[in-house]
Amino acid sequence: RGFISFSCCLSFSNRSTYHPSSLIYASLVNIPTTERKMGRSPCWDKMGLKKGPWTSEEDQKLLAYIDEHGYGSWRSLPEKAGLHRCGKSCRLRWTNYLRPDIKRGKFNLQEEQTIIQLHALLGNRWSAIATHLPKRTDNEIKNYWNTHLKKRLVKMGIDPVTHKPKNATPLSSLGGISKNAATLSHMAQWESARLEAEARLARESKLLHYQTKVSSSHHDHLNIISSDQQKQKQLESPTSTVSFSETKTEFVGSSSTCLNMIKEAENDWISSTIQEFEGVKEGLTGLLLGGDSIGRSFSADKNETAGESSSGGGDCNNYYEDNKSYLDSIFSFVDPSPSDSTPMF
DNA sequence: AAGCAAGTCAACCGCGCTTCG
DNA sequence: GCGAAGCGCGGTTGACTTGCT
Structure with a gap:
């Protein structure tokens, strides 16, 4: 289609x-006017404007x-x-x-993973998710989530809203875990703020691009696409520290403020959360793998958690094992591992 | 082949936020 | 500070397609 x-x-x-x-x-x-609802009228209502395909x-x-x-x-x-x-x-x-920079057609595996992972962090914030899939629209991602990914997660026994196994014990009911949940929420808020700032930056850049384009007036549509794609490449980057250096001269005024916002947010994010991350990761993974590893996850001996967590989960264990890779993929996506040359945050 | 159900996705709706006078 | 206009976002709708009986 x-x-x-x-x-x-x-x-x-x-x-x-x-x-x-x-x-x-x-x-x-x-x-007919008589069939219309009371209250604010839709935009097409005025002057008999057309709607539909x-x-x-x-x-x-x-x-x-x-x-x-x-x-x-x-x-x-x-x-x-x-x-x-x-x-x-x-x-x-x-x-x-x-828009010339839209990629159409099927989502590939990497895109699917990105959507799931970002959804786990951000929820139904499709526009924020779309900033990490620059050639996909929020509408397209939303549709794909609702028609494909959501159902797939349900089949896996994962709640598509919380991204947790459906029969898992609620986090809030476990002693000590609320800290983890709060930290995850903290993480999500930072990422959310960063994504918003990036989205704003991208929008301004695009607007500037089209304004510039107007001044140079007529030119080949293919050129528009390729130049747009180049800008997009500079702006995309899921890891997002973004190659701003190359485009810096284009950003003036509020855009440079925006850039600073991003940098500050990222620095703050890194310093405040990187230490918490290991604990959260192990704590939640432990929880999802069963047993009482949550409490231990914050203990000094991290090896203990991995070793013992699989031993005492009862019937839930196989279930959790099945979903471990899914959960690991989320954690690896957001894990600011120092070995990674381009950290996520 | 026909009828029905489920799936897909472009487009719409309305709310809320931002900007501007 | 306030209200109106413009815009973006997320949820929803409904026409069309596909698959099953």
Whole structure:
């Protein structure tokens, strides 16, 4: 379905009820006022704006306009671009489908792992997760999570919300573990703040990029894609300390402040959490592997935890063993191991 | 082949945050 | 400080596809 939108006219032409140019379609689009809900009206409600699937003609109009003028000011864009859509719809179409830096098609294993791992840290914060999968949209990731990954975790017996085995003892009910939970929450908050700062930085960079593009006016679409991809490469990096040095001159004003924010957040993060991390990792892994290893996990002898944790979990042990690799993958993803040349945080 | 159920995903909705006058 | 406008985000919807009976 990768290029469904560009060919939607073709596909719709076989379905009279959805052919955009048909009267039937128009009647579907213009819902009588009497049937509308009270309260704030949707943007398309005004002036009989169109809603529903985009046609290739509309896509072309939007692309052409953005290519020439850049994006932004979504409210006024549709009129200027000659589209009978609301700005919101245009923005959505652009960000979720038409942007040249979008990678479409199936998610690979690494992407899947990244999504699961980030979801474990951030929850349903799709935009934050999407900043670590720069060529994927938050909408796409959200859809993929809901239709594939969530179900897969459920099958594995893992709660897709908490990312914990469903029959595990609640963390809060165990003495001493609340510290671990709090630390994890602390970690998630830092990562969350960092991701937000990065997302902001990326947005500003993109905006700047398109503003610059407007000044140089017409040029080949392929060039747009490649230059955008280059910027994206500089900005992406899941490990994210980001190769800002190469693009530094582009960031002025609030962007440099933003950069400092990221650096500060990262430094603070590293100093405040790196020492806690081993304890948390072992504590939670211990918990999930069964036994009372949590309490011991903070003890001086770390080897003791790994050795004994598998011995006393009853029926849950096999279950936990099955999921150990899953959990380890989450921990390895966030583990700021010194051996790693590009630490996550 | 037909009917139904489940799955997929583009698009919509509405809330909340940010910016601006 | 306040309200309006603009925008982004997460949740939800519904048309369409795919798979099963």
